[in-house]
Amino acid sequence: MQWVQVLVLGLLLGSVYAMMASGLTLLFGVMKVVNLAHAAFLLVASYVTYVLFENLALDPMVSLLVTMPLMFGLGVVLYLLLFPRLEDSPRYVEMTVLLTFGLALIVEGMLTFTFTGIFRSVRPEYASSAVRFGGLFMPTSQLYASVISFALLIGLWLVLRFSKTGTAIRATMQNRSAAQIVGVNVRRVSALAFGIGMALAGAAGSLLSFMFPFFPARHWQWIALLLALIVLGGMGSIKGAVIGALLLAVASSFVTVLAGPTWSPITFYLTLFLILLIRPQGLFGAKVRL
Amino acid sequence: MALLEIDNVVAGYGGGPDILTGVSVTINEGTSYCIVGPNGAGKSTLLRAIAGFLSPRSGEVRLDGAIMNSARPDQMLAAGVCFVPQDASLFPTMTVRENLVMGGYLINDRSLLRERLHTVFETFPALADRKSQNAGTLSGGEQQMVTLGRALMIEPRVVMIDEPSLGLAPMIADLIFEKIQGFKDLGITVVLVEQNAVKGLKAVEWGFVLDLGSLEFEGPADGILADHRIRELYLGKQLAPRESGS
Numbered sequence: 001m002q003w004v005q006v007l008v009l010g011l012l013l014g015s016v017y018a019m020m021a022s023g024l025t026l027l028f029g030v031m032k033v034v035n036l037a038h039a040a041f042l043l044v045a046s047y048v049t050y051v052l053f054e055n056l057a058l059d060p061m062v063s064l065l066v067t068m069p070l071m072f073g074l075g076v077v078l079y080l081l082l083f084p085r086l087e088d089s090p091r092y093v094e095m096t097v098l099l100t101f102g103l104a105l106i107v108e109g110m111l112t113f114t115f116t117g118i119f120r121s122v123r124p125e126y127a128s129s130a131v132r133f134g135g136l137f138m139p140t141s142q143l144y145a146s147v148i149s150f151a152l153l154i155g156l157w158l159v160l161r162f163s164k165t166g167t168a169i170r171a172t173m174q175n176r177s178a179a180q181i182v183g184v185n186v187r188r189v190s191a192l193a194f195g196i197g198m199a200l201a202g203a204a205g206s207l208l209s210f211m212f213p214f215f216p217a218r219h220w221q222w223i224a225l226l227l228a229l230i231v232l233g234g235m236g237s238i239k240g241a242v243i244g245a246l247l248l249a250v251a252s253s254f255v256t257v258l259a260g261p262t263w264s265p266i267t268f269y270l271t272l273f274l275i276l277l278i279r280p281q282g283l284f285g286a287k288v289r290l
Numbered sequence: 291m292a293l294l295e296i297d298n299v300v301a302g303y304g305g306g307p308d309i310l311t312g313v314s315v316t317i318n319e320g321t322s323y324c325i326v327g328p329n330g331a332g333k334s335t336l337l338r339a340i341a342g343f344l345s346p347r348s349g350e351v352r353l354d355g356a357i358m359n360s361a362r363p364d365q366m367l368a369a370g371v372c373f374v375p376q377d378a379s380l381f382p383t384m385t386v387r388e389n390l391v392m393g394g395y396l397i398n399d400r401s402l403l404r405e406r407l408h409t410v411f412e413t414f415p416a417l418a419d420r421k422s423q424n425a426g427t428l429s430g431g432e433q434q435m436v437t438l439g440r441a442l443m444i445e446p447r448v449v450m451i452d453e454p455s456l457g458l459a460p461m462i463a464d465l466i467f468e469k470i471q472g473f474k475d476l477g478i479t480v481v482l483v484e485q486n487a488v489k490g491l492k493a494v495e496w497g498f499v500l501d502l503g504s505l506e507f508e509g510p511a512d513g514i515l516a517d518h519r520i521r522e523l524y525l526g527k528q529l530a531p532r533e534s535g536s
Contacts, residue, residue, distance in 0.1 A: 088304050171381055171392055178379035180343070182440065183367040183396040 006257050007250055008136055012146040014249030016207055019149035020222070021229040021241040022156060023200030029173035029236030030193035031083070033096040037103035038201050039222035044107060045071055045205025046122075046214050047115055053122045053209075060122045060210045061144060067202035075198030078103075079191045104219065111216035121213040145207040152203055153242065156196070160238070169193055173236060221265075228268040232275050234285020244283060292355075293319040293448055293479060294340060294371070299349035301339045308347065309335040311503035317448060322471075322480040324490040324511060327500035327524055333483040334376065336500065337450045341373035342366040368396055370447030374437050376456050376483075382426030386417055386436055389425045393440030403443075410439040413469065431462035438469060448479040455486055467493045487525045491515050499524050 024038045045067040052058040052066065086095045121127075126140040160166035171179040172189045180186050208214070229248055233240025252267040275282060294317040301310045309332045317323060325333045338344040340351055342363040351358045353369055363373070381389050390410055394403045411418040414435045420428065425436055434454060441449050454470060455463035463486075471493055473480050484490025491497050491511040499507040499514065501524055507514070514520055 090304060167392070168395070171384075171395075174381040174383060175379055177375065178381055178392075180363045181367075181373060181375065181379055182392045183364040183444070185362060185364045187362075 002257075005136055006253050008138065009142070010250030010253035011246060012138065012142040013253065014246040015146040015149040015153070016142075016204060016211070017225070017229060017249050018242040018245035019152050019200055020204040021226050021233070021245045022153060022238045023197035023204075024226050025230040025233065025236055025238055025241040026156075026169075026173075026193055026200075027197040028230065029238070030169060031096075031190050032093070033083070033100065034227070034235075035197065036097065036100040036223055037107060038100075038197070039219035039226060040104040040107035040111075041071060041074070041198055042201040042205040042208070042222060043111060043214060043216065043219045045202040046209040047111060047120070049206040049209040050115075050120050050122050053124070059124055060206050061148065064148070064203050064206045067206045068199040071202030071205075072195040072199040075195040076191045078198075079194035083190070083194075084187060104223070108216045108219060115216065117215050117217070119213040119215050120209075122209040124210055127210045141210050145211055148203070148207060152200065156200070156238070159196075165189070165192060225265075225268050228272040231272055231282055234282030237282065237284035240282055240284030293317050293353070295350070295352040295355075296336070296340060297350040297352065299336075299339055299346045299351060301335060301344050301346045301349075303335075303344070309503055310339060310346075312349065313500070313503065313505050314349075315498055315505060315508070317479060317481060319447070319479055320474075320477075321496055322474055322482075322494040323496045323498060324482040324484055324487075324494040325498045325500055326484060326487040326490055326514075327498075327506070329485075330502075331500040332503040333500055334452050335503075337373060337452055337481070337483055340366075341371060341450060343373070364396070367444065367446070372441045372444065372446035372449045374441050374449060374451045374454070376453035380425040380433055380436055380440075383424055385422050386425055386428070387421040389436050390417075390421075390440055390443055393443030396444055406443050406445065410442050413442065413472065414439050431458050431466065434458065434462075434466055435469070438466070442473075442476070442478075445476070446478060448481060449473060450481040450483075452483045453485060454482065455484065455489060463489065488515065 020042065024035060027033055027035050048067050048070065049060045049063045052063045053060055082099060083096070086092055086099070089095050126144060129140045131138050131140055131143060160170055168179065168184045168189045169192070171182070171184055172186055176186055179189070229244045230241050232248060233242070233244030248268055248271060251271070252264045255267045256264040296313055296315045298312045298314050299310050300308050300312055302308045313332070313336055325336065327333055335344065339346055342358070342361045342365060346359055353371065358366065358369070361369070381392060384392065387407070390407055391403065394406055397403050397406070411421070416432065417435055417439055420432065425433065428436065438451070451470065454466050458466065467489060470480060470482070480494065482490050482494060491514055494511050497509060497511040497514040498505060499520060506524060507520055
């Protein structure tokens, strides 16, 4: 029974990771940009959630309705402002890595300036309660976060599968120039994908705010973890990101039980190391030609 | 009637040198064209500049007399100018049918889409047999048929095809050229770029000879084929593929 318990806790956390990672891998798939500022923007949403909770006592789960559109808008504006001028650059990949790294630093600096470096957390009532199903114990906060994450993932899947914009996004992910040839406005699609990725980061920020304490430099830990997840799944594969996230979250929760919480983060980095050695394209990624 | 007028266009990539150094050509509705010339003459670049993938640095691209210099590829396509690049640009993990449906991305009318799909399968019966197969698993010739079929989906006014025979066995290439010649009956103006000048010129009515980024000569395709001076000056290499190995 104890192993089932560990598995369930891993899956609960994994679904939140999956939602965070799918936004990041979507961006990579559409634009071939690794957004190193993804987790920094996630923290922006955490702080927005924090401010709304402290001042208006707004439930962090309700604040998703604020953070998601806010981050979507920010994503679209940032994309249109910063990325089109890099498109023709022969050093596109290097430029975008530097650009998003710089964005992460700027966001971190602004957060530190505004909120200082101390730990914050959002503590609604359910943050310290738990529910029991049979013999299984589940922290209420993780259960809620997991349900919302799954709902958002299903929403993302529906949009990508059945909407015209979703079709355009998938086509652009498969072959950007072919998408352009059949009349997809790839710049518009990229802006939308950036917005959707950021909106998912916003949702994750709101959910994580009541699961873990946070401080401005915390985003480095999150982005490192996220990169491990999307590399495992295969860069640009949403299915891969979801499966990679669930696998690694479960693995790390077993490591926590077997070896202690100190060893849990190493699960991610060791996997990253091994996957790059054995199967660099990840579980579901296409082989990258350089 | 002039469909497309390319007026003294200068264009190049990124911060690089001018590839087109002032090209002027006119494409009339209903005529078929082939652009020939040595490697690096700017043939593909000219098509890209017309299709909106590349903005001219100077000069004008006019469609029905309207200046289209800053139009995006999707806007040019919506206006009826379709571009088929040389690397069979397909969606590898989508089926043949899905690839063709993507070709009708700009069409919102579902029944029209179905009708066009039907027409494409009639034109390319080989594709109908493989409609549920992933495009990435097709042979080179079949992939080229998918790109051509996909172009037909929006029934463009002009289709510009870059190197349709590239990498194909001669028999398959002949079949592709046959299909392209059939486009004329569908009321589509064809502009070809072809390394294999003889094959290209035989398939069309009018030829453009491009060299070093500008138009050197134009005239009826059979005239160019018969003109020994032009063949020697500009087309020597392509007319003797065995010697040049290309």
